[in-house]
Amino acid sequence: MIGTAGPQLRRARRADAPRIARLHAESWRRYYRGAYADAFLDGEVEADRRDEWSRRLQEPELGRTATILAEQGGSLLGFVHVILDDDPTWGALVDNIHVAVAGQRSGLGTRLMTAAGEAVVERSAKSGLYVWVLEQNVPAQAFYQARGGRCVERAPAVAPGGAAGRLVGAPLKLRYVWPQAEALRR
Numbered sequence: 010m011i012g013t014a015g016p017q018l019r020r021a022r023r024a025d026a027p028r029i030a031r032l033h034a035e036s037w038r039r040y041y042r043g044a045y046a047d048a049f050l051d052g053e054v055e056a057d058r059r060d061e062w063s064r065r066l067q068e069p070e071l072g073r074t075a076t077i078l079a080e081q082g083g084s085l086l087g088f089v090h091v092i093l094d095d096d097p098t099w100g101a102l103v104d105n106i107h108v109a110v111a112g113q114r115s116g117l118g119t120r121l122m123t124a125a126g127e128a129v130v131e132r133s134a135k136s137g138l139y140v141w142v143l144e145q146n147v148p149a150q151a152f153y154q155a156r157g158g159r160c161v162e163r164a165p166a167v168a169p170g171g172a173a174g175r176l177v178g179a180p181l182k183l184r185y186v187w188p189q190a191e192a193l194r195r
Contacts, residue, residue, distance in 0.1 A: 016081040016112065018078040019077070020075065021077070024032045029066075030055060033058045033107055034055040035056055036107040044134065046177055047155055048176050049174075057170060075087070075091045075093065076122045084109075085106035092174065093128070098137075099137050106122065118152055119156065126192070138186070138190040141182045158187055159185065164181065165179055166179075166181060
């Protein structure tokens with residue numbers, strides 16, 4: 010495990026998929042309502058996330074991804090999933106970062122971003138890092154800005170699983186970047 014005080018960080022294993030999916034679905038329900046269809050969020054979102062996480066952790070993309078969990082007392086408090094070398098311009102993608110309500114505003118999100126930065130630097134010391142965030146998720150934008158992220162792009166959001174009916178209207182997403190992932194380690 011990484012770190013010794015408070016929640017412990019470690020790499021995810023296959024058996025973690027259901028817990029990750031549950032937290033991922035809870036986070037989407039809380040922050041993506043209005044951008045994602047209520048029928049999806051109130052219905053199939055957890056099964057959809059369970060399928061996705063089972064796939065991701067069953068067949069990890071050999072050295073191409075890193076999923077780091079934050080746990081305390083057997084409870085999953087948060088996770089970050091990074092796709093290394095994702096984009097030739099921006100570098101690694103923080104594809105998911107979610108912290109349970111109980112762990113928010115405790116520094117846990119910062120620890121997870123630091124761990125993401127470390128995973129990227131281990132792979133490529135000069136790599137950048139970026140994240141997409143829904144435009145309506147103002148708290149997440151403030152979190153990324155406070156950690157040195159800079160918004161550089163606005164684009165249409167992609168529907169979960171490519172199913173257009175899972176979106177409400179045409180929500181937008183913002184790209185926040187760190188030209189050097191090393192900056193997140195400080």
